[in-house]
Amino acid sequence: MQKTVSLTVNGRPVSATVEGRTLLVQLLREQLGLTGTHVGCDTSQCGACVVHVDGEAVKSCTLLALQAEGRSVLTIEGVATGDTLHPMQEAFRNNHALQCGFCTPGMVMSALDLVKNNPNPTEREVREYLEGNLCRCTGYHTIVLAILEGAAVMRGEAPPANVHGAAAE
Amino acid sequence: MYEFNYHKPASLDEIANLLAANDEAKLLAGGMTLLPTLKQRLARPSDLIDLAAITSLRGITDAGDAIVIGAMTRHAEVNRSPVVKQGLPALAAMAGMIGDPAVRNRGTIGGSISNNDPAADYPSALVALNATVHTTKREIAADNFFTGMFETALEPAEIVTAVRFPKLQIANYQKFRNPASRYAIVGVFVARFPNAVRVAVTGAGPVVFRVPEMEAALTQNFSPDAIKDITIKEDGLNSDIHASAEYRAHLVGVMARRAVAACG
Numbered sequence: 001m002q003k004t005v006s007l008t009v010n011g012r013p014v015s016a017t018v019e020g021r022t023l024l025v026q027l028l029r030e031q032l033g034l035t036g037t038h039v040g041c042d043t044s045q046c047g048a049c050v051v052h053v054d055g056e057a058v059k060s061c062t063l064l065a066l067q068a069e070g071r072s073v074l075t076i077e078g079v080a081t082g083d084t085l086h087p088m089q090e091a092f093r094n095n096h097a098l099q100c101g102f103c104t105p106g107m108v109m110s111a112l113d114l115v116k117n118n119p120n121p122t123e124r125e126v127r128e129y130l131e132g133n134l135c136r137c138t139g140y141h142t143i144v145l146a147i148l149e150g151a152a153v154m155r156g157e158a159p160p161a162n163v164h165g166a167a168a169e
Numbered sequence: 170m171y172e173f174n175y176h177k178p179a180s181l182d183e184i185a186n187l188l189a190a191n192d193e194a195k196l197l198a199g200g201m202t203l204l205p206t207l208k209q210r211l212a213r214p215s216d217l218i219d220l221a222a223i224t225s226l227r228g229i230t231d232a233g234d235a236i237v238i239g240a241m242t243r244h245a246e247v248n249r250s251p252v253v254k255q256g257l258p259a260l261a262a263m264a265g266m267i268g269d270p271a272v273r274n275r276g277t278i279g280g281s282i283s284n285n286d287p288a289a290d291y292p293s294a295l296v297a298l299n300a301t302v303h304t305t306k307r308e309i310a311a312d313n314f315f316t317g318m319f320e321t322a323l324e325p326a327e328i329v330t331a332v333r334f335p336k337l338q339i340a341n342y343q344k345f346r347n348p349a350s351r352y353a354i355v356g357v358f359v360a361r362f363p364n365a366v367r368v369a370v371t372g373a374g375p376v377v378f379r380v381p382e383m384e385a386a387l388t389q390n391f392s393p394d395a396i397k398d399i400t401i402k403e404d405g406l407n408s409d410i411h412a413s414a415e416y417r418a419h420l421v422g423v424m425a426r427r428a429v430a431a432c433g
């Protein structure tokens with residue numbers, strides 16, 4: 001059964017023809033070409049597919065495209081402003097918070113969801129919020145540092161010294 | 170995933186008609202269990218009926234000595250609700266332990282209890298807190314709602330509309346979780362009412378159950394010591410690659426004592 005779904009993606013209105021069973025992540029990646037959102041496990045556990053729907057982090061592999069009808073979706077491609085990285089992305093870069101980078105889009109989207117609800121999280125709160133985001137290469141140490149730094153910059157504070165001991169540029 | 174027809178009706182009447190016309194239809198709440206199930210091709214519904222447009226199923230109401238939570242209210246909303254935090258803090262905390270943040274942004278109380286996964290958290294809260302399930306047809310006491318593994322007292326085409334919880338300050342949920350799935354290997358919810366204590370266990374058996382021996386002991390003396398010699402029989406408990414029945418039986422005692430201790 002083909003249906004038309006209309007939604008806003010990264011501020012842009014889009015319409016597409018999908019099946020009932022088409023997942024939001026399939027619409028984003030395969031029909032809209034937004035391949036920054038990844039599918040890691042396909043079982044709702046790894047968080048590589050996290051996007052925001054109406055400002056809330058959700059797993060786009062566990063949402064039908066038709067459930068996003070009329071909603072506003074933000075993917076990793078919509079986070080930066082032109083060539084200027086978002087402070088959270090910049091913090092991931094500063095802290096070398098990725099190795100292969102596969103989990104990074106989901107990490108950044110979850111981090112932004114955390115900071116929206118809790119602008120000044122503790123390290124423990126960051127670790128707890130990453131419950132649904134799995135990284136299989138670096139461990140979480142620098143990811144947590146990056147999120148603390150990104151949150152600080154988003155609060156308008158000077159970034160703390162990063163993992164390399166230097167203040168972020 | 171097998172193909173299905175997707176519907177998003179605007180009223181409960183429309184849903185009733187769709188359910189009546191399609192034997193193989195399923196209701197879609199948050200989808201946090203149903204969609205993974207469909208992706209694994211473990212179910213093949215002809216139609217999915219999305220409840221998302223039924224706004225009357227959403228929201229948290231302060232009803233004096235009780236709190237009424239609409240079936241489509243998501244775990245994150247229960248976790249953050251000032252009404253729940255104030256009137257029933259143990260429930261707000263429990264909602265914050267379900268799955269992970271992105272799952273809590275989608276998963277709903279109505280979906281969770283209708284699915285009745287043996288390792289889900291909410292069934293223990295409903296039973297320990299003596300909640301009442303409101304449906305499109307009647308009201309069902311939590312003690313009578315959860316009837317077996319993935320089975321409830323719901324009739325075909327009967328839809329959960331809300332859950333009513335009494336307000337209670339002295340209650341606590343302790344969960345020993347599976348770190349991968351984040352489901353409870355064992356979870357124990359303890360609730361201390363003025364004249365009685367209720368203890369409900371999830372994850373350990375095929376369906377949530379109470380522990381009358383612990384309830385009696387805690388009613389006499391509400392302290393972890395009061396239940397330290399009470400052992401749970403492993404007969405009939407779940408046993409899988411994550412934990413043996415013997416281990417789960419042991420965990421029930423540990424989690425119950427922790428929950429009582431956490432009540433302060």
